[in-house]
Amino acid sequence: MNFEKAHAELLSGKKIRRKAWEPFKHLRIIGDEVKTFTGENISFYGNANVFLSSDWIVVDGDGEKLTFVQALEALKQKKAITQPEKIGSFIFLDNGELAICKQVEYQFMPSFKCLCSNDWETMK
Numbered sequence: 001m002n003f004e005k006a007h008a009e010l011l012s013g014k015k016i017r018r019k020a021w022e023p024f025k026h027l028r029i030i031g032d033e034v035k036t037f038t039g040e041n042i043s044f045y046g047n048a049n050v051f052l053s054s055d056w057i058v059v060d061g062d063g064e065k066l067t068f069v070q071a072l073e074a075l076k077q078k079k080a081i082t083q084p085e086k087i088g089s090f091i092f093l094d095n096g097e098l099a100i101c102k103q104v105e106y107q108f109m110p111s112f113k114c115l116c117s118n119d120w121e122t123m124k
Contacts, residue, residue, distance in 0.1 A: 006120035010034070015123040018114055024101060025112075026123050036108035037088075044098035046092050056081050059090050060124055 001009075006016045010027060017026040024039025056116035057063055059080040066074065071081045075093050080101075082090040087105040 001120050002118050003115045003120055006122070009122045016120055016124055018110075018117060019119040019121055020117070022102065025108075035105055037103045037105055038108075039101045040104045041099050041101050042093065044100040053083070055083050055085075057084065 010016045010029060013025070013029065015026045015028040022038065025037070027034055029035070051068055054065060054067045056066040056068060056074075058066070058071075058074045059076055060080055061074075061079070074081055075091070075098075078093070080090040080092040089100055091098055091100050093099070
């Protein structure tokens with residue numbers, strides 16, 4: 001879609017991005033400001049208490065709460081998992097290792113060429 005349509009999506013509360021950008025780079029409105037985010041992938045480290053947790057959900061799933069063991073099964077199926085209090089981050093498998101992707105806000109302004117492109121899309 002062109003930027004005019006993407007802009008309308010942005011104003012309706014959706015996240016927008018260009019297909020040519022890195023996968024987790026996007027724009028969205030928070031409060032009354034447009035914020036820019038990118039994804040930072042790092043290894044997932046937690047303490048052993050994670051084995052007792054039962055508040056996991058599948059990203060883009062039905063919202064059903066899962067135990068950590070059930071969440072591991074979802075990871076085996078190439079799905080990403082998160083916890084409700086960790087909005088903006090999710091865990092996934094990266095070459096057989098647990099990794100976490102966190103949204104990081106940074107200063108960014110799309111170029112004129114970006115604004116004239118037709119590869120804009122909305123994100124989930």
